[in-house]
Amino acid sequence: MLLVTGGCGFIGSAFILQWLAQSSEPLLNLDLITYAGNPHNLDSVATHPGYHFVHGDIGDSALVAGLLAQHRPRAIVHFAAESHVDRSSAGPLAFVQTNVVGTLKLLEAACAYQGSLPAQQAAAFRFINVSTDEVYGSLEPGDPPFTELHRYQPNSPYSASKAGADHLVRAWHHTYGLPTISTHCSNNYGPRQFPEKLIPLVIHKALGGLPLPVYGDGLQVRDWLHVDDHCAALRAVLEKGQPGQTYNIGGRSERTNLTVVRTVCATLDELRPLPGGRKYAEQISHVTDRKGHDRRYAIDDRKISSELGWSPRVAFEQGMRDTVAWYLDNPQWVQGVTTGSYRQWLTQQYGTA
Ligand code: NAD
Ligand code: TYD
Numbered sequence: 001m002l003l004v005t006g007g008c009g010f011i012g013s014a015f016i017l018q019w020l021a022q023s024s025e026p027l028l029n030l031d032l033i034t035y036a037g038n039p040h041n042l043d044s045v046a047t048h049p050g051y052h053f054v055h056g057d058i059g060d061s062a063l064v065a066g067l068l069a070q071h072r073p074r075a076i077v078h079f080a081a082e083s084h085v086d087r088s089s090a091g092p093l094a095f096v097q098t099n100v101v102g103t104l105k106l107l108e109a110a111c112a113y114q115g116s117l118p119a120q121q122a123a124a125f126r127f128i129n130v131s132t133d134e135v136y137g138s139l140e141p142g143d144p145p146f147t148e149l150h151r152y153q154p155n156s157p158y159s160a161s162k163a164g165a166d167h168l169v170r171a172w173h174h175t176y177g178l179p180t181i182s183t184h185c186s187n188n189y190g191p192r193q194f195p196e197k198l199i200p201l202v203i204h205k206a207l208g209g210l211p212l213p214v215y216g217d218g219l220q221v222r223d224w225l226h227v228d229d230h231c232a233a234l235r236a237v238l239e240k241g242q243p244g245q246t247y248n249i250g251g252r253s254e255r256t257n258l259t260v261v262r263t264v265c266a267t268l269d270e271l272r273p274l275p276g277g278r279k280y281a282e283q284i285s286h287v288t289d290r291k292g293h294d295r296r297y298a299i300d301d302r303k304i305s306s307e308l309g310w311s312p313r314v315a316f317e318q319g320m321r322d323t324v325a326w327y328l329d330n331p332q333w334v335q336g337v338t339t340g341s342y343r344q345w346l347t348q349q350y351g352t353a
Helices: 010-022 039-045 061-071 085-090 093-116 119-124 157-176 198-207 227-240 257-271 302-308 316-329 331-337 341-350
Strands: 002-005 027-031 051-055 075-078 126-132 180-185 187-189 212-215 221-226 246-249 254-256 284-287
Touching: 002 010, 002 061, 010 027, 010 039, 010 227, 027 061, 039 051, 051 061, 061 093, 075 093, 075 227, 085 093, 085 157, 093 126, 093 157, 126 157, 126 227, 157 180, 180 227, 187 227, 187 316, 198 212, 198 257, 198 316, 212 257, 221 227, 221 257, 221 316, 227 246, 227 302, 246 302, 254 257, 257 284, 257 316, 316 331
Parallel strands: 002 027, 002 075, 027 051, 075 126, 126 180, 180 246, 187 221, 212 284
Antiparallel strands: 221 254
8 A cells, every 4th residue: 555645735635536546556644634734635535445544743753653564555655745835934944844854754764664574575665755846946037947957956945845855855765775756846736726826826816806916027937737647747656766766747838927827817707707897817916026936947857758658648728727617616615725724824925814
């Protein structure tokens, strides 16, 4: 079986849903259910015989050691993290605690467990560390995209904490021989993303008749990767990736933030038109820029494409349309997550829930 950490979050839940739909191998989800963890993401597999859930912290060494000994997974796919850049500049400590210290504790437990396995199983064991392209820093408009050899230049407390985790993962491979692989993906989008991130935030605010906050000039560029493509890439890495290696995963869809927001608005105009011929784009509002805002991320995916045979399948325009449609079709999901600490965060960040 697999041990997945952070499986109640956006990408982890997509991975679990895809895995259980395509494999008969069972899976154990260890999640602390922070503000970003939503067990309802996995309602459709809650009674699936291959799905098991444990509420707990990756930093709880005794818990993790017990789970590994009991369930004897062949791999750990590590998603659990604090993941939002704006939160990281407002409160970096939680990022270091979860992303760096939590990953360290998980590595220690994984290493002790892997060392206890018979030689063949120990060699086949994998620790997949789901990292980000943000560890590479920021590109200028004409720069070539990030390869796996790009130097680390993290600019936010979030990316610095993920870089710290990556270095530990590398060291556990080099020093202790743990069969680790790190992946660096670009910005994911798709269903069930917490509405603090750009795309679900804009959909939510647009439907609420609120201003759509675009930081600065909105000409920052991100590469957008559909979450299902990302999960397929992780499955390829798990099956065919080489221990000690890193793989960049992108969507071949660089867009400015303004283009992304306008695409969301145009899709809403079509699927949920406003009365009186008004357009959602009229709600776009340029607000104060993010501190230390990275200008551009872009991925060179030639390594994963040539070595593991993976490439993205979802075209950005179709993926965006499906994503907007999913949020329109699932208002109860949005309502469920727009309560509690999320509201406090929105008030702190934007002065409105
Ligand atoms: P998310 O914030 O939606 O989910 C994180 C999950 O981790 C939540 O379910 C949360 O409850 C859980 N968690 C947090 N701390 C925990 C702990 N101490 N123990 C156990 N569980 C804990 O994040 P996401 O967007 O799904 O991202 C998943 C991973 O992918 C992260 O490592 C993130 O850095 C990375 N990543 C995300 C993106 C993106 O676009 N979302 C891009 C690049 C990389
Ligand atoms: P985000 O979804 O937070 O992901 P990341 O910071 O990991 O790239 O932000 C995506 C881009 O959108 C980023 O350049 C910041 C910008 N952005 C806004 O312009 N307004 C917003 O309200 C948010 C949340 C993000």
